[in-house]
Amino acid sequence: MNLHPKVRPLWERALALPILTLLMIYKAFHLPTFFFPRDIRNIVRNWDLRMYWVLISSGLNRAFIDQPCEFTVPEDCKPKVVVDPKWRMTEQQIRKFYEDGFIGPLDAFTREEMQNFRNDLLEIEKSTSQTYGFVTPRDRHFENPRLWGYMKHPAITERLAQILGPDLLVWRTQIFHKPPKAPAIQFHQASTFLVEDYQVPALHPKNRDEIFQLTVWIAVDDATHENGCLDFYRGTHDSIKTIKFGGEEGFYNAAYKLEFDRDPSRLVRVPCKSGQFIIFMERCIHGSAPNTTDRHRLAFNLRAIPTNVAVYPGVKKYRSVYNGGKYFLDNWGVVHLRGVDRHKLSRTKELADPSYGKDGLPVRKAA
Ligand SMILES: O=C(O)CCC(=O)C(=O)O
Numbered sequence: 001m002n003l004h005p006k007v008r009p010l011w012e013r014a015l016a017l018p019i020l021t022l023l024m025i026y027k028a029f030h031l032p033t034f035f036f037p038r039d040i041r042n043i044v045r046n047w048d049l050r051m052y053w054v055l056i057s058s059g060l061n062r063a064f065i066d067q068p069c070e071f072t073v074p075e076d077c078k079p080k081v082v083v084d085p086k087w088r089m090t091e092q093q094i095r096k097f098y099e100d101g102f103i104g105p106l107d108a109f110t111r112e113e114m115q116n117f118r119n120d121l122l123e124i125e126k127s128t129s130q131t132y133g134f135v136t137p138r139d140r141h142f143e144n145p146r147l148w149g150y151m152k153h154p155a156i157t158e159r160l161a162q163i164l165g166p167d168l169l170v171w172r173t174q175i176f177h178k179p180p181k182a183p184a185i186q187f188h189q190a191s192t193f194l195v196e197d198y199q200v201p202a203l204h205p206k207n208r209d210e211i212f213q214l215t216v217w218i219a220v221d222d223a224t225h226e227n228g229c230l231d232f233y234r235g236t237h238d239s240i241k242t243i244k245f246g247g248e249e250g251f252y253n254a255a256y257k258l259e260f261d262r263d264p265s266r267l268v269r270v271p272c273k274s275g276q277f278i279i280f281m282e283r284c285i286h287g288s289a290p291n292t293t294d295r296h297r298l299a300f301n302l303r304a305i306p307t308n309v310a311v312y313p314g315v316k317k318y319r320s321v322y323n324g325g326k327y328f329l330d331n332w333g334v335v336h337l338r339g340v341d342r343h344k345l346s347r348t349k350e351l352a353d354p355s356y357g358k359d360g361l362p363v364r365k366a367a
């Protein structure tokens with residue numbers, strides 16, 4: 001079933017409204033759904049009552065962008081693990097991260113290292129993914145030890161551990177290449193990544209209101225105001241917002257506007273030098289402006305979770321509204337980033353641990 005977020009014609013809306021109302025009743029009263037097709041069962045299982053209500057009460061003009069969740073800054077902002085003093089974060093820094101939703105830029109790699117890597121990365125981006133069988137910027141760490149090596153750098157893992165805890169996995173990565181004159185990536189947010197196909201969330205945390213995922217975004221090229229550095233609306237990770245279908249803004253293949261107060265005093269632009277990174281909650285509203293320059297803006301990200309979060313349990317494939325195409329998960333798996341996986345809740349993929357050279361950076365290997 002195609003649940004692509006867009007303005008639906010009147011007849012589709014007229015048809016969908018009574019169906020959605022019926023499904024909401026099934027959800028509210030926990031009625032049996034075994035006789036429904038799988039897509040419908042997934043919707044009943046995974047949509048929160050608030051998701052139905054926003055769609056129904058707006059006549060299918062508005063929707064939650066993802067599974068609703070709320071976040072409040074915890075009393076205790078002490079680091080969850082003690083790490084090497086080089087990577088240590090203070091309680092104040094962690095509190096600020098919880099308040100803002102992001103931290104950075106932080107240093108990891110040298111400009112030389114990143115500039116030396118960028119051609120490899122551009123090649124990978126253009127090639128067919130061995131994991132999915134088509135060209136996609138998604139999950140290329142499976143095939144490229146050097147890319148995976150950068151992701152495992154302690155500057156990154158030790159920061160993540162202080163916020164998420166000692167035992168960590170990576171469930172998704174992506175290359176973000178913004179060539180000269182590339183358009184903006186509009187403001188967006190996500191919680192459990194139900195946003196991908198509106199049927200099955202990728203992530204299954206015990207409690208959606210806690211932080212169960214962090215994104216690390218690493219600048220390969222300098223990211224500036226002019227070529228589209230990351231922009232955040234500070235503090236907007238307090239809740240998952242609604243979207244209004246249609247309008248001028250486009251997010252990859254979808255057209256909608258995220259509904260939130262665009263208070264200019266909360267907008268923070270975060271330029272990064274080549275080799276620096278930002279850690280953020282995908283729930284914090286973020287985007288990036290168009291690249292108005294003749295320079296490329298190349299970056300990659302990784303999404304990390306504690307080992308007690310299940311990813312795609314029992315799921316064979318998903319359809320991505322944003323990166324296009326059907327992603328079969330036979331060759332996908334979570335990858336061990338740090339600590340021990342005592343839970344083993346998800347399909348796992350073994351990747352060789354990167355070897356590091358004298359300079360502490362992963363040694364270069366062919367893809
Ligand atoms: O690279 C960009 O401009 C957007 C990155 C992003 O949205 C993400 O890493 O989640």
Ligand SMILES: [Fe+2]
Binds near residue numbers: 188282286
């Ligand atoms: Fe994002």
